[in-house]
Amino acid sequence: MHMEPSKKLSLEPYKGTRDFYPEDQFIQNYIFSVWRKVAESYGYVEYNSSILEETDLYRAKSGEEIVNEQTYNFRDRGDRDVTIRPEMTPTVARMVARKRKELSFPLRWFSIPNLWRYERPQRGRLREHWQLNVDMFGVDSLAADVELISVGYDVMKAFGAPNDSFQIRVNSRKFLNFFADSYLGISPEQKHKIFKLIDKMHKMPAKEFEQAGAEILGDAFGKLEQVISMRDALSLPADLQDTDGVADILNVISSLRRKGITNAVFDPSLMRGFDYYTGVVFELYDANPANPRALSGGGRYDDLVGIFGVEKVPGAGFGMGDVTVADFLETHQLLPEYKATAKLYVCHTDGYIEQANQLATDLRKQGVNVASDLTDRKVAAQVKTADKQKIPFVVVVGEEETKSGTYQVKSLSDGTEHRAAIAQIADIIKD
Amino acid sequence: MHMEPSKKLSLEPYKGTRDFYPEDQFIQNYIFSVWRKVAESYGYVEYNSSILEETDLYRAKSGEEIVNEQTYNFRDRGDRDVTIRPEMTPTVARMVARKRKELSFPLRWFSIPNLWRYERPQRGRLREHWQLNVDMFGVDSLAADVELISVGYDVMKAFGAPNDSFQIRVNSRKFLNFFADSYLGISPEQKHKIFKLIDKMHKMPAKEFEQAGAEILGDAFGKLEQVISMRDALSLPADLQDTDGVADILNVISSLRRKGITNAVFDPSLMRGFDYYTGVVFELYDANPANPRALSGGGRYDDLVGIFGVEKVPGAGFGMGDVTVADFLETHQLLPEYKATAKLYVCHTDGYIEQANQLATDLRKQGVNVASDLTDRKVAAQVKTADKQKIPFVVVVGEEETKSGTYQVKSLSDGTEHRAAIAQIADIIKD
Numbered sequence: 001m002h003m004e005p006s007k008k009l010s011l012e013p014y015k016g017t018r019d020f021y022p023e024d025q026f027i028q029n030y031i032f033s034v035w036r037k038v039a040e041s042y043g044y045v046e047y048n049s050s051i052l053e054e055t056d057l058y059r060a061k062s063g064e065e066i067v068n069e070q071t072y073n074f075r076d077r078g079d080r081d082v083t084i085r086p087e088m089t090p091t092v093a094r095m096v097a098r099k100r101k102e103l104s105f106p107l108r109w110f111s112i113p114n115l116w117r118y119e120r121p122q123r124g125r126l127r128e129h130w131q132l133n134v135d136m137f138g139v140d141s142l143a144a145d146v147e148l149i150s151v152g153y154d155v156m157k158a159f160g161a162p163n164d165s166f167q168i169r170v171n172s173r174k175f176l177n178f179f180a181d182s183y184l185g186i187s188p189e190q191k192h193k194i195f196k197l198i199d200k201m202h203k204m205p206a207k208e209f210e211q212a213g214a215e216i217l218g219d220a221f222g223k224l225e226q227v228i229s230m231r232d233a234l235s236l237p238a239d240l241q242d243t244d245g246v247a248d249i250l251n252v253i254s255s256l257r258r259k260g261i262t263n264a265v266f267d268p269s270l271m272r273g274f275d276y277y278t279g280v281v282f283e284l285y286d287a288n289p290a291n292p293r294a295l296s297g298g299g300r301y302d303d304l305v306g307i308f309g310v311e312k313v314p315g316a317g318f319g320m321g322d323v324t325v326a327d328f329l330e331t332h333q334l335l336p337e338y339k340a341t342a343k344l345y346v347c348h349t350d351g352y353i354e355q356a357n358q359l360a361t362d363l364r365k366q367g368v369n370v371a372s373d374l375t376d377r378k379v380a381a382q383v384k385t386a387d388k389q390k391i392p393f394v395v396v397v398g399e400e401e402t403k404s405g406t407y408q409v410k411s412l413s414d415g416t417e418h419r420a421a422i423a424q425i426a427d428i429i430k431d
Numbered sequence: 432m433h434m435e436p437s438k439k440l441s442l443e444p445y446k447g448t449r450d451f452y453p454e455d456q457f458i459q460n461y462i463f464s465v466w467r468k469v470a471e472s473y474g475y476v477e478y479n480s481s482i483l484e485e486t487d488l489y490r491a492k493s494g495e496e497i498v499n500e501q502t503y504n505f506r507d508r509g510d511r512d513v514t515i516r517p518e519m520t521p522t523v524a525r526m527v528a529r530k531r532k533e534l535s536f537p538l539r540w541f542s543i544p545n546l547w548r549y550e551r552p553q554r555g556r557l558r559e560h561w562q563l564n565v566d567m568f569g570v571d572s573l574a575a576d577v578e579l580i581s582v583g584y585d586v587m588k589a590f591g592a593p594n595d596s597f598q599i600r601v602n603s604r605k606f607l608n609f610f611a612d613s614y615l616g617i618s619p620e621q622k623h624k625i626f627k628l629i630d631k632m633h634k635m636p637a638k639e640f641e642q643a644g645a646e647i648l649g650d651a652f653g654k655l656e657q658v659i660s661m662r663d664a665l666s667l668p669a670d671l672q673d674t675d676g677v678a679d680i681l682n683v684i685s686s687l688r689r690k691g692i693t694n695a696v697f698d699p700s701l702m703r704g705f706d707y708y709t710g711v712v713f714e715l716y717d718a719n720p721a722n723p724r725a726l727s728g729g730g731r732y733d734d735l736v737g738i739f740g741v742e743k744v745p746g747a748g749f750g751m752g753d754v755t756v757a758d759f760l761e762t763h764q765l766l767p768e769y770k771a772t773a774k775l776y777v778c779h780t781d782g783y784i785e786q787a788n789q790l791a792t793d794l795r796k797q798g799v800n801v802a803s804d805l806t807d808r809k810v811a812a813q814v815k816t817a818d819k820q821k822i823p824f825v826v827v828v829g830e831e832e833t834k835s836g837t838y839q840v841k842s843l844s845d846g847t848e849h850r851a852a853i854a855q856i857a858d859i860i861k862d
Contacts, residue, residue: 008740009487009488009525009738009739009740010485010487010488010525011525011528011529011739012529013480013481013484014481014483014484014485014511014513015509015511017480017481017483018480018481019478019480019481019526019529020478020479020480021478021526021530022476022477022478022540024478025476025477025478025479026476026477028479029477039772040772040773040800041795041799041800041801042773042791042795042800042801042802043771043772043773043776043800043801043802043822044772044802045453045456045457045771045772045820046453046456046457046460046772047450047451047452047453047455047456048451048456048459049444049448049449049450049451050444050445050448050449050450050559051482051515051545051559052445052448052503052515052547052559053444053445054441054445056440056441057440057441072483072505072507074503074505074506075505076503076549077549078446080445080446082445084482084483084515094440094441094442095450095452097442098442098443098450099452104815104816104819104820105816106804106805106806106816108773108802109453114482116483118507118508128481128482128483136805138806139805139806141805141806141807143784143788143805144805147788147803147805258785259788259792307440308440308442309439309440340474340476341470341471341474341475341476341477342471342473342474342539345474353574354689357574357578357690360473361690364472364473368472369471369472369473369474370472370473370474371473371474371475371539372578373537374537374567374570374572374574374575374578375537375569375570375572376572384535385535385536385537388535389476389535391474
């Protein structure tokens with residue numbers, strides 16, 4: 001019954017993950033509340049599922065690299081191959097397919113799952129992170145793509161992000177496929193390789209990108225480089241410009257502009273890693289050149305629900321991660337100040353702990369969050385705890401207070417004191 | 432790039448886990464919100480950590496059976512032995528130990544983690560469940576135990592549970608140890624075995640329990656059976672009654688009674704599975720004899736923080752699971768009715784989708800949650816979507832509405848209609 005550990009137990013959380021102490025969880029809760037508020041303002045409803053899925057789900061469409069190198073896979077005690085979810089889209093597609101006939105489309109769904117990738121932890125990338133996922137099913141028109149980008153934009157505005165602090169980058173898989181297959185005329189193998197390379201180009205030196213690109217494409221690389229450096233669809237060569245993919249991109253950018261969202265640009269180098277995208281893809285990108293990172297990304301995946309053997313359902317969605325958002329908010333000094341949940345800390349002199357607890361109980365019934373000190377320490381030590389824990393008000397219960405039924409409520413932020421009966425305390429604290 | 436699955440993809444969630452469709456997540460969110468509200472009313476602050484911990488953390492104190500047979504253990508790509516957390520207490524103890532010197536005690540912390548056990552799924556027990564965890568660190572007196580039980584009690588009351596629908600069972604590890612070591616005088620091996628057996632006695636036929644118990648203890652089993660069937664500490668044999676453990680139990684029960692909590696009883700058969708408990712242990716137990724299950728359970732674990740090699744910190748806490756609570760609420764018809772997040776569904780006639788979207792945007796700015804139908808279906812089909820998704824109001828935007836700037840707002844619950852300009856719509860919907 002008494003097993004002592006054979007070596008000293010680690011105090012650290014598992015590599016690449018975080019302990020959320022109350023001050024950290026406060027930030028998380030703030031981020032989640034903004035996500036939830038904006039998603040709900042558009043009528044999205046929350047869903048969730050298990051963190052474990054059978055590995056086959058990801059083999060199907062997430063992409064080879066993710067399943068083979070970046071996921072947490074293992075075999076359970078019942079010999080099932082399972083994976084801790086690296087992303088939410090396969091799960092939501094599975095859930096939609098599962099109730100394909102009962103659900104009433106179009107669906108607006110959101111979730112805030114934690115997701116896992118096995119990778120070297122670094123700034124902005126951890127092994128476990130939380131992600132807002134917003135998805136619409138049952139609408140195949142660009143109106144859905146435009147709304148989803150607007151939701152992401154509104155989230156950033158709700159965080160207080162200045163307009164010039166991020167950019168919306170828009171591309172299209174239809175455009176990219178036409179560009180590779182018809183315009184460049186490269187082979188499927190070359191296409192696969194060059195797309196993977198472009199997906200990483202902003203994370204490698206330009207020289208390295210050029211060398212690797214030329215190796216894959218030979219002469220065609222020059223033609224590719226010219227196009228992917230453009231940011232204006234109207235300057236594209238005519239035979240590229242006059243395609244469905246480019247029409248979609250222009251439509252999305254102009255629709256956003258009509259809604260007052262003016263920071264969207266065409267970016268032919270925008271890939272998004274997942275294999276399942278079929279149409280428009282987009283990212284919200286940090287405008288700070290020192291921090292070249294996506295804050296959010298998504299796109300259309302019209303074929304994903306169909307892989308489960310049910311009738312196709314068009315889908316589109318995006319994700320936004322807590323780690324990148326928290327970094328962004330910190331950089332732009334947009335993080336809220338920590339607040340304790342208790343508004344009042346009830347201290348007591350020797351022998352008056354039951355009376356102190358009774359006061360706390362009475363105030364709770366009035367809807368006030370109250371913590372009562374349960375130690376037998378001196379009053380000064382009890383007050384110090386309140387101050388360190390950032391609880392804004394204290395009251396001390398002793399002989400005199402118990403007799404008179406009035407209490408001295410002290411603000412720890414400015415030191416002001418108010419004498420009050422129980423009925424008035426809630427009002428004092430609210431001010 | 433196009434990998435098709437070799438076999439048909441499963442539509443089901445992983446065995447023993449749940450998909451939370453919006454109606455299910457609505458219930459989860461309700462349960463979480465009640466948990467959070469009550470915990471915060473006592474000044475508890477939220478924390479969290481990673482779902483993966485190094486396996487050593489559980490080897491230390493959770494108990495052999497849990498680590499060897501019931502956890503999700505695996506080796507990560509970097510050869511670390513990791514476990515998906517089966518419970519939260521080892522994590523919170525680790526976190527407290529990690530910042531032992533910076534934290535200001537006493538701490539009141541709560542969390543709502545998801546936890547994993549590898550077991551045969553059955554009613555009330557799934558492989559993944561969520562659990563409210565409420566813990567206090569730095570108070571060694573029974574005042575902490577009493578508060579924690581009160582928090583659990585208040586949670587049940589906040590759910591609307593009738594007083595006679597559950598019972599608070601109180602026991603003490605101090606009592607149990609004295610009972611086994613001194614009163615029965617059994618060996619440590621016998622004690623270990625009989626405690627495990629008692630822990631499961633309410634889940635097995637009485638005959639089976641008696642047979643197994645007699646096998647372990649021989650003649651001493653009769654003495655044990657007599658004591659563990661008692662429910663009044665004052666009827667215990669004098670040499671058992673006059674012990675610290677029983678004094679603690681009586682103190683807790685009478686303190687609760689003074690607070691108006693009258694459904695607490697002594698239960699010498701209450702074990703709680705974990706090896707780390709050191710003092711009072713307790714459960715909130717379903718009073719329905721057809722459903723002999725704990726809704727919540729916890730206790731004192733004064734030695735747990737110390738196993739990390741830092742100075743000891745007294746601790747006590749409890750957990751309450753979402754699966755058992757949801758079953759309980761369903762049985763007692765206490766579940767809330769589903770509400771969509773959108774209050775209004777904006778439909779449009781052909782060609783007026785942009786105007787419909789504009790109305791939705793304007794209303795969102797007034798703080799109303801609005802979904803706009805983005806399909807090109809007939810109006811009747813759009814309205815039907817709102818009805819099926821339980822969105823309470825609809826409005827149709829067409830030529831006339833766009834010209835007049837007034838809209839017909841229809842309630843789908845009672846069919847009433849109100850003609851209104853944009854400025855009035857929010858008020859109509861609130862009513």
